[in-house]
Amino acid sequence: SLPFELGVFFVQEHAKKVFGAPASRVKGRVRDMKGTFSGGTAASMRAIFEAAAKDLSLVALMKNPFLLTPGFEGPKQPPGNKPVFDEDLKSWNAPFVMANINTRNVHRSNMLMGFPYGKDLVYDEMMVTGPGEQGEAMAKKVMAANNKLSGTDVPKPGEGPSKEERESGLYDLLFVGIAADGRQARIAVRGDRDPGYGSTSKMISECAICLREAPEVKGGMWTPGAAMGNRLIKRLVDHAGITFTVEQ
Template identity: 60%
Template sequence: MSVSKEFDVIVYGATGFTGRLVAEYLSNQYGVDGNVKWAMAGRSEDKLNSVRAEIGAPENTPFVVADANDPASIREMAARTHSVLTTVGPYQLYGSDLVAACVECGTDYVDLCGEPAWMHQMIKEFGEKAKETGARIVFSCGFDSIPFDLGVYFLQNAAKEKFGHTVKHVKGRVRKMKGTFSGGTAASLKATMAAAMQNPEVLEVLKNPFSLTPGFTGAEQPSGAEIVFEDDMQSWVAPFIMAAINTRNIHRSNMLLGHSYGEDFTYDEMMLTGPGEQGQAIAKAVASDKSLASDDAPKPGEGPSKEERETGFYDVLFVGLGDNDERIHVGVTGDKDPGYGSTSKMIAESAICLVKDAVDTPGGIWTPAPAMGQKLIDRLVANAGLTFEVEA
């Protein structure tokens, strides 16, 4: 970028559970004196120093002290870097001032947001201003929604090669997954539900699959809320909890890509649970699971052990269906557990991709696919343990 700033990426929230995983990844992958100039940011210099030692980062890894309760410190941080990577959520509680500061400073921003009502608000408040200042604001750069958003993008590009055009319907089906959802995801869900209870407008946003595509409402969408047996999959399917955010991001991507998937595009996302009575029983158990919203859900700052992160994985199938029995299958996989190990790598590579690769993307509020597309896919495959493959 033409503007000279002190850092390429500042990791805000580096002393939290996910933030320190991001800092550890950047330290191991890029060092501190290499091509990527990055810094750790948080409320306490002492805690930053402690975390730097814990993760084995070089002693000259820079610190930035910034506090969500001190807007001046947030703006000063945004002014020093090309990109702010934030793991400090729930974003509806702690993110608005940071988005405002990044937009004002023309600074890029990436987060792990799965909060559509807050994203809807940020698009309304800052979408036009971000275009003016050149700030690229990219929400949902973790397990929600990169594997799904980029999975559909990759499938549609493969469909154009195979059929000469994109397909009208895509099914996302989680085939396998081992790992836990993050404490941040649980906290975001609870904050969103609390906001919906207080404000009926929030509830309407949450119910609308096109809540992130202002001015556009497409075709009626599959509900994805019913337990059904799918003959083509030879498996029962159950609702997938991340579908509520992933579907909205995918429809926003389609809009930002000039509706290249079609104005009548439909998408649904569910989890495969297997055939027979056992598959049906698992589907019912998945559908009735409310643990993420319970008091037993993981708390922000908590997370799985290193062994649990290392042995986690996910495998998602995307099925594209077009006219005249056209059908295409794409698989997306990730190593490490989705909510922490893989997410920390995905958001780190997203921040770097914006600064180093996607330099021609103009200012605005984006989703990962239209902002970075194949450039991000290439980075994730090369560095972050993801695969994207056409299977049939």
């Protein structure tokens, strides 16, 4: 979740400079991603679905975008559960398999920092699949592939990407902040390893070092971005092969 949490943080910092205020609407979009799931991740996802099938009360929790913001519930959020055409990007978008986790962390980060993005933040994450009929077909293909992750035709626990796959992986994320008058602020977050393992291992290490150098951060259930913000972004840029760039 960290590249997404910090992507929202970075685009909001940019929006404040461009708009003079935070963006109440932010879109997180995966433009490119190269990496594979491990068997452990697939098993975790399958366990979640199996638990929800046995206890329907868990379904409501899983659907709640403000699950991690106890005592606060913001505006209705986009479901992101089917292919849609995005007018702002002029492209079809497909559901993103990690969105249900990442979006919750973004809202928690906003709450922990005292709502610098506003209490009316609307945020979603999807994958960009391109324009026209080809883009629509790809969006449907991505959705079908997502649905298979909770099945049995996936890697077994202990199996996962090879060293070569981890080192040749990458991701390119776009964040679009939209002002009330329609103006846009756009930034990109890019990583030079596969998102699940190669890049994550570096992010975990840099978070630990950064936290060690932040004695003012007290105990509690923090998100990394809320705890370390720009200080962590600098470490990731300097040491973890991640870039944060303004595009518009």
